[in-house]
Amino acid sequence: MASPLRVCVTGAAGQIAYSLLFSIGNGEVFGTNQPITLLLLDIPPMMTALDGVIMELNDCSLPLLHEVVGTSDAAIAFNNIDVAILVGAMPRREGMERKDLLKANAKIFEIQGKALEQHAKKTVKVLVVGNPANTNCLIASKCAPSIPKENFSCLTKLDQNRAVSQIAMRLGVKTTAVKNVIIWGNHSSTQYPDVQHATVELNGQTVSVKDAIKDDNWLQGEFMIIVQTRGAAVIKARKLSSAMSAAKAICDHMRLWWFGTPSDDITSMGIVSDGSSYGIPEGIVYSFPLEIDNNKNWKIHHGLEISPFSREKMELTAKELCEERDAAFSFLEQ
Numbered sequence: 141m142a143s144p145l146r147v148c149v150t151g152a153a154g155q156i157a158y159s160l161l162f163s164i165g166n167g168e169v170f171g172t173n174q175p176i177t178l179l180l181l182d183i184p185p186m187m188t189a190l191d192g193v194i195m196e197l198n199d200c201s202l203p204l205l206h207e208v209v210g211t212s213d214a215a216i217a218f219n220n221i222d223v224a225i226l227v228g229a230m231p232r233r234e235g236m237e238r239k240d241l242l243k244a245n246a247k248i249f250e251i252q253g254k255a256l257e258q259h260a261k262k263t264v265k266v267l268v269v270g271n272p273a274n275t276n277c278l279i280a281s282k283c284a285p286s287i288p289k290e291n292f293s294c295l296t297k298l299d300q301n302r303a304v305s306q307i308a309m310r311l312g313v314k315t316t317a318v319k320n321v322i323i324w325g326n327h328s329s330t331q332y333p334d335v336q337h338a339t340v341e342l343n344g345q346t347v348s349v350k351d352a353i354k355d356d357n358w359l360q361g362e363f364m365i366i367v368q369t370r371g372a373a374v375i376k377a378r379k380l381s382s383a384m385s386a387a388k389a390i391c392d393h394m395r396l397w398w399f400g401t402p403s404d405d406i407t408s409m410g411i412v413s414d415g416s417s418y419g420i421p422e423g424i425v426y427s428f429p430l431e432i433d434n435n436k437n438w439k440i441h442h443g444l445e446i447s448p449f450s451r452e453k454m455e456l457t458a459k460e461l462c463e464e465r466d467a468a469f470s471f472l473e474q
Contacts, residue, residue, distance in 0.1 A: 310363075311340060401431050
């Protein structure tokens with residue numbers, strides 16, 4: 141058995157974590173031979189609820205679960221960790237403007253970024269889930285300058301899963317038959333779900349999704365709107381935000397980062413742009429199509445032809461991210 145992997149999950153008493161923690165402890169993310177130490181962080185008012193979550197984890201009797209620590213102290217939660225999954229964030233409440241949301245979360249992720257800088261391993265892999273995820277991820281990275289920017293990512297795998305599912309349902313195939321769907325940009329309603337390069341296994345042959353569906357109006361209209369607004373639709377239906385599907389996407393994201401992407405597919409992750417790929421500005425966290433090797437190193441999948449339609453959508457979401465960044469950075473300590 142390997143040494144226990146130290147995995148921190150924030151917002152650990154919340155509904156996403158409740159759907160996530162079993163999968164991490166059960167070996168579905170980091171492998172069935174990898175012991176796990178879970179460090180669970182939440183705010184002081186949630187400590188009693190967190191105690192209940194820890195009781196349940198213990199009651200699951202998971203062989204790989206080496207230790208579980210619940211705390212409201214980031215110094216304890218981030219101590220010497222290998223993985224940080226930052227789920228906890230200030231949710232948008234009724235009457236709250238977007239700038240209010242950005243201000244509240246800028247402070248949270250400034251504190252957490254500085255705690256990562258001070259206490260985590262420099263090799264820590266950080267996944268930001270709490271919204272606005274791209275900009276929160278950028279703040280955390282900025283506040284942890286000694287941790288490589290490549291070690292920070294935000295979740296757009298949920299959007300990719302949503303897009304793949306819609307294509308698969310439209311064509312009546314399994315989701316595993318659909319490859320190379322891309323999410324560009326922000327985890328927001330400006331994101332661009334791109335199927336220009338996507339393929340599907342149909343009747344024993346690999347064909348383009350565009351040729352299989354034969355309906356550009358749907359692909360550039362209803363399909364995109366469904367993916368872009370899916371989170372709001374879930375909230376409207378169940379009066380709570382996505383939890384099961386978000387937890388599944390977190391597991392997918394981390395498993396691919398840990399073990400690599402298949403040779404015939406890519407994954408979408410929000411990463412810090414260096415300004416060298418697809419005309420996307422430097423200094424924002426933007427979702428790109430990535431290939432990941434089995435040493436946890438990712439690279440952007442280059443060489444894709446970008447149509448005028450795609451370019452317009454990609455630039456629109458980049459503009460929103462630049463505006464978010466500028467607004468959020470104005471709230472940080474100088």
